[in-house]
Amino acid sequence: MKQRTLGDGDLTVSALGLGCMGMSDFYGTPDENQAIKTLQRAIDRGVTFFDTADMYGPFTNEKLLGRVLGMHHHEVTIATKFGIERDRDGGMKGINGRPRYVRTACEDSLQRLGIDTIDLYYLHRVDPEVPIEHTVGAMGRLVEEGKVRFLGLSEVAADTLRRANEEHPITALQTEYSLWSRDPEDEILPACRDLDVGFVPYSPLGRGFLTGRFQSPEDLPEDDWRRHNPRFQGENFQKNLDLVDAVKRLAADKDVTPAQLALAWVLHQGDDIVPIPGTTNPEHLDDNLGALDVSLSDDELDHIDEIAPVGAAAGDRYPDMSSVNR
Secondary structure, eight states, X not given: OOEEEETTTTEEEESSOEEOGGGTSSBSSOOXXXXXXXXXXXXXXXXXXXXXXXXXXXXXXHXXXXXXXXXXXXXXXXXXXXXXXXXXXXXXXXXXXXXXXXXXXXXXXXXXXXXXXXXXXXESSOXXXXXXXXXXXXXXXXXXXTSEEEEEEESOOHHHHHHHHHHSOOOEEEEEOBTTBOGGGTTHHHHHHHHTOEEEXXXXXXXXGGGTOOSSGGGSOTTBGGGGSGGGSHHHHHHHHHHHHHHHHXXXXXXXOHHHHHHHHHHTTOTTBOOOOBOSOHHHHHHHHGGGGOOXXXXXXXXXXXXXXXXXXXXXXXXXXTTSOO
């Protein structure tokens, strides 16, 4: 397995990680047995970077990773997130970045994961009522106490990243990035590189759309969150299919799958980038890992820029972005 380093510290992980959200939430009814098979397959294939959050499930995804990865904890990197509060029944309570809550959330995650130290601890969303310095300051104290190794932020603006990094070194920034979500190229990626912060793209396959497996919204389970995503609805869906068709044609020319091409493009954007595509299927995991062996020439990268430029996707990333990029 190829390796990459996040930030300027000692956090080296597999060049492709595994996003675990869909194993417990949002993308239809979870299948725990299938999720366990996928996690075990990832370990067998050399994946060492696993991404979760306390709100996935809620709470059950961390427990799942704790059970499956527990015996491998010293061989893998577990990243989890806090800051989006949910009720036990799944209801959303809001964003919480208050220092006292930082400690409580961390200790609860440690217990669910069954570990003594969280390798990479992200603030999931910035609390607009709490200065980022206060939240990150509390996260930094967890590092001092040995409860956390490295700090990360998710979905923050470049200025917020700079302010946070002055309070405590930030190792990784996570946000959506793919052939149909290229906004980070404007300010986020340059800021990460100025500060030696690693970049972790989630949804690098466009929430599965770029794989070409969906031809209509009806292909999604009725309880799948993506049915409410603007890019999966109405005219947007058809316009985005046109983008996927162009990706499929280029993939066919290279004798690779659309998923491999889309992931290879992300990987080619810099050695400081570690994508975390999510899947609940061992075969799809194997397909994704094949992207690590796909080489793209400068001409091919230029062609991809032509078919999937910044802003190519139709529709917003989320139904409501009010809590993002504060």
